[in-house]
Amino acid sequence: xKGSFLRKNxxxxxxxxxxLASSEKSSLPILGNVLLQAEKGFLRFVxxxxxxxxxxxxxxxxxxxxxxxxxASLFSNHLNFLNSEMVSLEVKGGDLFLEHKNGQTKIxxxxxxxxxxxxxxxxxxxxxxxxxxxxxxxxxxxxxxxxSEIRPEISGILFYQKENKLFxxxxxxxxxxxxxxxxxxxxxxxxxxxxxxVPVKNCQxxxxxxxxxxxxxxxxxxxxxxxxxxxxIISRLVQAEFxxxxxxxxxxxxxxAVVDKEELIKTIRGASPFSxxxxxxxxxxxxxxxxxxxxxxxxxxxxxxxxxxxxxVFGKKNSLSFNFRYILEGLTNLVGNEVSLKIIDDSSxxxxxxxxxxxxxxxxxxxxx
Amino acid sequence: MNNRTIVLIDMDAFFAQIExxxxxxxxxxxxxxxxxxxxxxxxxxxxxEAKRLGVKSAMALxxxxxxxxxxxxxxxxxxxxxxxxxxxxxxxxxxxxxxEPYSVDEAFLDITxxxxxxxxxxxxxxxxxxxxxxxxxxxxxxxxxxxxxxxKMAAEWQKPDGLVIVNPEQVPKIIWSFPVEEMxxxxxxxxxxxxxxxxxxxxxxxxxxxxxLKAKFGKYGEILHQFAWGIDTSVVDPKSFDQxxxxxxxxxxxxxxxxxxxxKWYIYWLxxxxxxxxxxxxxxxxxxxxxxxxxxxxxxxxxxxxxEPTNYPQKIASVAYELFLxxxxxxxxxxxxxxxxxxxxxxxxxxxxFYDKPKMAQVLNSVAQVKNKYGDEIIQLxxxxxxxxxxxxxxxxxxxxxxxEKGHVFAENVELHR
Numbered sequence: 001x002k003g004s005f006l007r008k009n010x011x012x013x014x015x016x017x018x019x020l021a022s023s024e025k026s027s028l029p030i031l032g033n034v035l036l037q038a039e040k041g042f043l044r045f046v047x048x049x050x051x052x053x054x055x056x057x058x059x060x061x062x063x064x065x066x067x068x069x070x071x072a073s074l075f076s077n078h079l080n081f082l083n084s085e086m087v088s089l090e091v092k093g094g095d096l097f098l099e100h101k102n103g104q105t106k107i108x109x110x111x112x113x114x115x116x117x118x119x120x121x122x123x124x125x126x127x128x129x130x131x132x133x134x135x136x137x138x139x140x141x142x143x144x145x146x147x148s149e150i151r152p153e154i155s156g157i158l159f160y161q162k163e164n165k166l167f168x169x170x171x172x173x174x175x176x177x178x179x180x181x182x183x184x185x186x187x188x189x190x191x192x193x194x195x196x197x198v199p200v201k202n203c204q205x206x207x208x209x210x211x212x213x214x215x216x217x218x219x220x221x222x223x224x225x226x227x228x229x230x231x232x233i234i235s236r237l238v239q240a241e242f243x244x245x246x247x248x249x250x251x252x253x254x255x256x257a258v259v260d261k262e263e264l265i266k267t268i269r270g271a272s273p274f275s276x277x278x279x280x281x282x283x284x285x286x287x288x289x290x291x292x293x294x295x296x297x298x299x300x301x302x303x304x305x306x307x308x309x310x311x312x313v314f315g316k317k318n319s320l321s322f323n324f325r326y327i328l329e330g331l332t333n334l335v336g337n338e339v340s341l342k343i344i345d346d347s348s349x350x351x352x353x354x355x356x357x358x359x360x361x362x363x364x365x366x367x368x369x
Numbered sequence: 370m371n372n373r374t375i376v377l378i379d380m381d382a383f384f385a386q387i388e389x390x391x392x393x394x395x396x397x398x399x400x401x402x403x404x405x406x407x408x409x410x411x412x413x414x415x416x417x418e419a420k421r422l423g424v425k426s427a428m429a430l431x432x433x434x435x436x437x438x439x440x441x442x443x444x445x446x447x448x449x450x451x452x453x454x455x456x457x458x459x460x461x462x463x464x465x466x467x468x469e470p471y472s473v474d475e476a477f478l479d480i481t482x483x484x485x486x487x488x489x490x491x492x493x494x495x496x497x498x499x500x501x502x503x504x505x506x507x508x509x510x511x512x513x514x515x516x517x518x519x520x521k522m523a524a525e526w527q528k529p530d531g532l533v534i535v536n537p538e539q540v541p542k543i544i545w546s547f548p549v550e551e552m553x554x555x556x557x558x559x560x561x562x563x564x565x566x567x568x569x570x571x572x573x574x575x576x577x578x579x580x581x582l583k584a585k586f587g588k589y590g591e592i593l594h595q596f597a598w599g600i601d602t603s604v605v606d607p608k609s610f611d612q613x614x615x616x617x618x619x620x621x622x623x624x625x626x627x628x629x630x631x632x633k634w635y636i637y638w639l640x641x642x643x644x645x646x647x648x649x650x651x652x653x654x655x656x657x658x659x660x661x662x663x664x665x666x667x668x669x670x671x672x673x674x675x676x677e678p679t680n681y682p683q684k685i686a687s688v689a690y691e692l693f694l695x696x697x698x699x700x701x702x703x704x705x706x707x708x709x710x711x712x713x714x715x716x717x718x719x720x721x722x723f724y725d726k727p728k729m730a731q732v733l734n735s736v737a738q739v740k741n742k743y744g745d746e747i748i749q750l751x752x753x754x755x756x757x758x759x760x761x762x763x764x765x766x767x768x769x770x771x772x773x774e775k776g777h778v779f780a781e782n783v784e785l786h787r
């Protein structure tokens with residue numbers, strides 16, 4: 001393998017994958033390496049942790065095609081400290097040699113044959129979504145997912161399609177976030193009835209590298225591929241059945257409150273230090289006649305708080321307890337100034353939504369006393 | 370805080386003394402009290418006659434019998450000892466209400482403010498010993514010092530039937546000549562670490578830079594350094610025992626086990642015992658701890674916290690088993706222990722979107738009522754109950770686990786860490 005490249009191109013390439021390669025100290029040392037593949041006019045960078053793989057490529061002048069693997073973070077750090085515009089790479093006798101204005105570098109690596117084989121997905125039958133929307137949506141739903149492997153069926157984000165929309169759903173079984181975004185391509189029945197689950201860790205990796213340009217999504221039985229030229233991200237899928245969550249979304253509520261989002265966030269934060277440790281409970285009363293909500297908390301060690309805010313409350317007088325973390329995470333992820341909080345009683349799911357963003361739904365369960 | 374006077378009362382070979390007192394034929398003879406029969410039985414207490422020959426507590430029975438072949442082995446009776454424990458506490462409480470039970474045979478007393486009533490520390494010490502001897506015919510060793518640490522260490526210096534008084538001005542020099550492992554808080558592993566740093570005596574530890582101990586061992590290093598200077602600010606807390614901090618069960622296998630299925634079975638079995646205990650106490654816990662001792666006495670303990678407190682047997686068991694699988698390196702297992710800590714009362718719980726917890730709670734409540742009436746074995750996890758498994762367990766470990774024979778469950782230790 002031999003070729004010369006703009007240093008800034010090499011940095012762009014390695015930066016996409018270096019996090020994945022260096023994130024976990026794996027028992028397989030080669031997973032800390034980046035696979036470099038030189039082909040006509042391109043240098044490809046590949047990294048994997050066996051759960052997800054990222055590959056990207058940059059332009060360059062290739063003299064001898066070939067491949068090699070080198071420690072990713074070492075390679076990345078070193079490139080950052082050079083100030084040469086051009087860097088040439090060459091593999092000689094099992095080492096990677098860098099030639100640049102500053103001098104030479106020899107990096108010890110491992111042969112490319114030892115690198116795990118990355119599954120190939122055929123790029124047919126995919127669909128397009130806006131990278132910007134997709135990224136935002138994914139951010140909104142990953143917060144509800146704990147990724148605990150004790151329950152594999154909720155260890156990832158559910159992807160499914162309904163009409164011309166892509167639905168993303170995350171849950172830890174105490175709360176659930178659902179967001180839908182428009183599918184751009186014409187092909188409507190792409191995922192079809194299929195419900196696929198992408199491990200939440202891989203989604204977080206995805207969030208780290210996707211940009212706002214359009215993104216193409218393909219999938220097979222066992223993998224999903226996200227393409228944002230020139231980068232491909234391939235993740236394994238969780239082989240489990242996501243719970244049928246639509247069934248538990250209530251349609252009839254007893255009480256609905258419309259309240260200023262920032263005010264509610266402040267009030268809950270104010271009450272939270274007095275919640276019980278480990279339970280994190282805050283008690284919320286809905287008072288339609290007085291047009292207000294009362295948030296209170298009590299902790300035998302720290303004290304108690306009772307805070308009121310103005311709200312339009314419809315329906316009957318009602319009250320329940322929530323884990324303040326769960327409700328705050330929902331509120332801070334909603335887009336819009338006014339939030340509507342709909343409840344039934346102290347043992348049924350409650351719904352948080354804003355009028356500005358009908359595509360996002362946050363469902364949470366109360367704490368039962 | 371200043372000028373406190375703390376007493377530690379440590380019963381001499383508590384279990385053995387009680388046994389000897391109950392059976393005159395045992396008096397003056399070396400006896401070994403064990404947890405249960407079986408090849409792996411462990412000596413819980415050796416009488417002074419046996420201790421003099423070199424038997425130590427927590428020694429394996431077969432080892433102890435090698436040292437002391439003519440010793441008599443007695444299977445312990447925990448209920449009897451606990452009864453004695455309460456009777457002792459009642460005696461102590463006549464001197465002060467500041468009594469903190471420290472273990473079944475040890476208690477701390479804060480006598481700072483009762484000296485006008487009962488006399489000098491030495492007089493109080495003698496009075497306590499006299500009362501214990503008169504009323505229960507037992508001897509104890511007493512340590513008196515300016516704090517709990519010194520009192521506890523002093524009680525060790527004159528045994529049996531001792532009384533050691535350490536005056537504040539003797540601290541910390543009086544403890545400095547002892548090897549570092551004699552200090553509270555330094556176990557065999559810590560000893561190795563400290564010896565590695567060239568710290569052999571408590572004086573070495575005191576003179577070692579505190580910040581370096583902190584850097585190496587964290588907060589614990591800081592505490593040890595303070596201890597080495599004879600500083601211990603912890604108070605005698607009569608309520609420390611009222612609050613259960615963790616609930617655990619452990620089990621020593623009659624035979625070493627490598628079979629994963631069987632290990633899983635044991636983990637489920639222990640977990641369901643822990644769950645039952647929690648439920649009886651009205652508690653649920655968030656942190657699940659698994660301890661494993663392999664046949665070569667390599668111990669490891671691992672723990673994890675789950676998002677919300679539980680006392681469901683399946684939940685505890687599945688988490689514990691997962692911990693086991695993640696950390697197990699294939700050695701044969703001698704002891705397994707499951708415990709749950711980070712406890713809270715069970716009256717509030719986060720509801721689940723997909724799982725009807727109140728319903729499950731009702732089911733478990735009914736199960737508990739049935740168990741209360743007919744005994745714990747009447748309803749069990751299917752995993753534990755499967756007859757073929759049971760037969761298979763018997764075959765493999767040679768022990769019986771049926772209700773009828775449950776008295777023969779070997780060396781089962783019930784711990785309630787408070």
